Amino acid sequence: MCPTIGEEVGGRRTDRTDRVVEVRGLCKRYGETRALETVGFTVRAGEVFGYLGPNGAGKTTTINILCGLLERDAGEVMICGLDITRDPVAVKQRIGVVPEESNLYPELTCRRNLEYLGELYGLSRAVRRKRAGDLLETFNLTDRGTAPFLALSRGMKRRLTVAAALIHAPELVFLDEPTAGLDVPSARALRGLIQSINRDGATVFLTTHNLAEAEALCDRVFILVKGHGVTEGTAAEIRRRVEKTRTLMLILSGDVAKGSLREACPAIHSASLVDGTWRLEVTDPHAAVAQIVFFAEKYGVRVLEIRTATASLEDAFMEILKDNVAGPKGTV
Amino acid sequence: MNQVVNALFISRKDIESYYSKPPLITWGILFPAVLMLAIYVKDPATYLNVAPGIIAMTLLFGNTSMAAIVVTFEKRSGTLQRLLLTPVTHRTIVLGKAASAAAYGIATSLVITTGLALLLGMRVVNPLVFSTGLLLGGGVFSLLGLIASVMVREVFEAMTLMNFLRFPLLFISGVFMPLEALPAWVKPVAMVSPLTYVVELVRFGISGQSYFSSPWICALAAAGFLALSWSVADLAFQRRANR
Numbered sequence: 350m351c352p353t354i355g356e357e358v359g360g361r362r363t364d365r366t367d368r369v370v371e372v373r374g375l376c377k378r379y380g381e382t383r384a385l386e387t388v389g390f391t392v393r394a395g396e397v398f399g400y401l402g403p404n405g406a407g408k409t410t411t412i413n414i415l416c417g418l419l420e421r422d423a424g425e426v427m428i429c430g431l432d433i434t435r436d437p438v439a440v441k442q443r444i445g446v447v448p449e450e451s452n453l454y455p456e457l458t459c460r461r462n463l464e465y466l467g468e469l470y471g472l473s474r475a476v477r478r479k480r481a482g483d484l485l486e487t488f489n490l491t492d493r494g495t496a497p498f499l500a501l502s503r504g505m506k507r508r509l510t511v512a513a514a515l516i517h518a519p520e521l522v523f524l525d526e527p528t529a530g531l532d533v534p535s536a537r538a539l540r541g542l543i544q545s546i547n548r549d550g551a552t553v554f555l556t557t558h559n560l561a562e563a564e565a566l567c568d569r570v571f572i573l574v575k576g577h578g579v580t581e582g583t584a585a586e587i588r589r590r591v592e593k594t595r596t597l598m599l600i601l602s603g604d605v606a607k608g609s610l611r612e613a614c615p616a617i618h619s620a621s622l623v624d625g626t627w628r629l630e631v632t633d634p635h636a637a638v639a640q641i642v643f644f645a646e647k648y649g650v651r652v653l654e655i656r657t658a659t660a661s662l663e664d665a666f667m668e669i670l671k672d673n674v675a676g677p678k679g680t681v
Numbered sequence: 682m683n684q685v686v687n688a689l690f691i692s693r694k695d696i697e698s699y700y701s702k703p704p705l706i707t708w709g710i711l712f713p714a715v716l717m718l719a720i721y722v723k724d725p726a727t728y729l730n731v732a733p734g735i736i737a738m739t740l741l742f743g744n745t746s747m748a749a750i751v752v753t754f755e756k757r758s759g760t761l762q763r764l765l766l767t768p769v770t771h772r773t774i775v776l777g778k779a780a781s782a783a784a785y786g787i788a789t790s791l792v793i794t795t796g797l798a799l800l801l802g803m804r805v806v807n808p809l810v811f812s813t814g815l816l817l818g819g820g821v822f823s824l825l826g827l828i829a830s831v832m833v834r835e836v837f838e839a840m841t842l843m844n845f846l847r848f849p850l851l852f853i854s855g856v857f858m859p860l861e862a863l864p865a866w867v868k869p870v871a872m873v874s875p876l877t878y879v880v881e882l883v884r885f886g887i888s889g890q891s892y893f894s895s896p897w898i899c900a901l902a903a904a905g906f907l908a909l910s911w912s913v914a915d916l917a918f919q920r921r922a923n924r
Binding site: 417470 | 687690691694697698758759762765766768769923
C-alpha cells in the first residue's frame, strides 16, 4: 500500500541545505500495474546522480513525475525546495530536461529552436540571442545554426536537445538516456559535455542503460528494479556490497596444472586459464597471494604479474538484478 | 502577464511554423472560394443569402481543422511534451494554440470577404458586428479543434471526430439557407449550435438583418459558447495533453 504524503518511506536523511531533489514514498500505478512503489532518494547539489534500472523499471515514469509531466499517486517530491504539484511553473523555471527522444521543433532552425525556448523561459531578446550563440558554439553546432532541426544527424539532434535544456542555465538537468543510439564518437563527445555542464555548477540527474557511462560520470547511483529502489551509493560502494569473492589475474612464467594450483592454494575457489592468464576467484586475496608465491617457488615458476580485478558496476548491477528478479507479484 | 506574453510567443511560433505556409493558406481559401463562385454562377441574385454562411463555414473548417491537426501533430512528434516542460501553464498553451488557429481562420475568412467585396460588390454594413462574429467564432471553433486534438492520438482520428460535429452543424445552423426557411423541428436544435450565432452575426454585419431581434443576443450566446469551450479545453488539456 502506498504511504501518505509526508510519510518517511525509503528516503534518506541528508543535510537539508544541499538537497536539490528529495523524493519520499513515491508511488505510481497504471491501472493494476504498480510502476513505482515507495521509491525514495535524495540528489545533492552539484552531483551527477545516476538513476539506473533495466527496461520497465520505472525510470522514465520517475523523471516524468519529477518534471511535472505526470501526476504521482502518493509520496512527496521536492525539486529545489519546491513541490512540483503545487508550484509547477516555478520548478520548471529551475530545471532543464533532455527527454529520451530528441523533441525539438523539426521545421525551426537550430538557432530559432533555442531562441523560442529562451522566450518561454522569460529571457530578454539580447540574453537569449547571446545564450543561443554560446550554446551553439559549446555544442559545436555554430555552422548548423540556420539549418532546420530535422536536417541534423542523430548525434547533432541529441547535442541540440541537450543545448535546448540549458538555454535558461538551469540548476538541475534531467538527462534521460542521453547517449542512447549514438555512435561511439558522438556518445563520447556528449559525455564530455555532460561533465562540462556539471563542472559549470548544474546538478545532473542521469538515467542510462550504459553502466560504464554511469560509472564514469556519476558521483552516486540509485538502482531501481520493478519500481522498487534496491540500492543507492557510489559505484565503489555498490560494487563492494555485492562482491562475495574477489578476482585475481595471474601470469606465471611456465605451465602448471590447474589441479595442482588449486590443491596448493586453498583460498582459490575457481581457476580458469585464458590466453596465458589465470583468472582466479578467491575469498581472501591476501592469503591467496601468499599461497600462490609459495606454490610458484615450490614448482620452479616465476610470478610475472599478479593483480586484483575489481568487479565493474555492470557486474554489481547484474548481481543485484539476480537478487531482485523475483520481486513482488503484480509489479512491472 | 508573463503567461499572456508566453501565449503570444506560442502563437507567433505556430503561425511561423504552420499557418503562414502557402499550401495551408490556399487550402483554407480555395474550397470556400470555389463553392461561393458556384453558388453565384447558379443564381447571382441570391448569393448574398448564402455568403454569411460560407464565411462562417470558412471560419469553422479552418479553425477546427488547423487547431486539431497542429496539436495532434505536436503530440506525435513530441514537441507538445517539450512545450509542457517549459514554465508555461496549460491555460497559456490553450490560449496560444487557440489564438494562432483563430488568427488563421479569421484571416482566411477575411480573404473570402475581401474577394466577395472586390469581385461581386458585397458590402459590410456593420463592421463591428461582423468583426465580433469572426472573433467569437474564431475563438469557439479553435477551442473545439483543441478539445478534439487531446481526445485522440492520430490526425485522421481528430478529423473524423471533427466531421461528426461539423457536418451536422452545417445542416442545422442556417449556413446554406436562412434560419426562417429551416423546418420547424430544426429551429430549436439550431439554438444549441454556436455556428448559428456566428452566421447570424456575420449576416447582420453584411446586410444589417438577422433572424434575431438584436445582433447582441447572438454575441452573448456566442460568448457563452466561448466560455464553455474554454472551460472544456482547459480541463481536457490538463487531463490529457501528455497522453
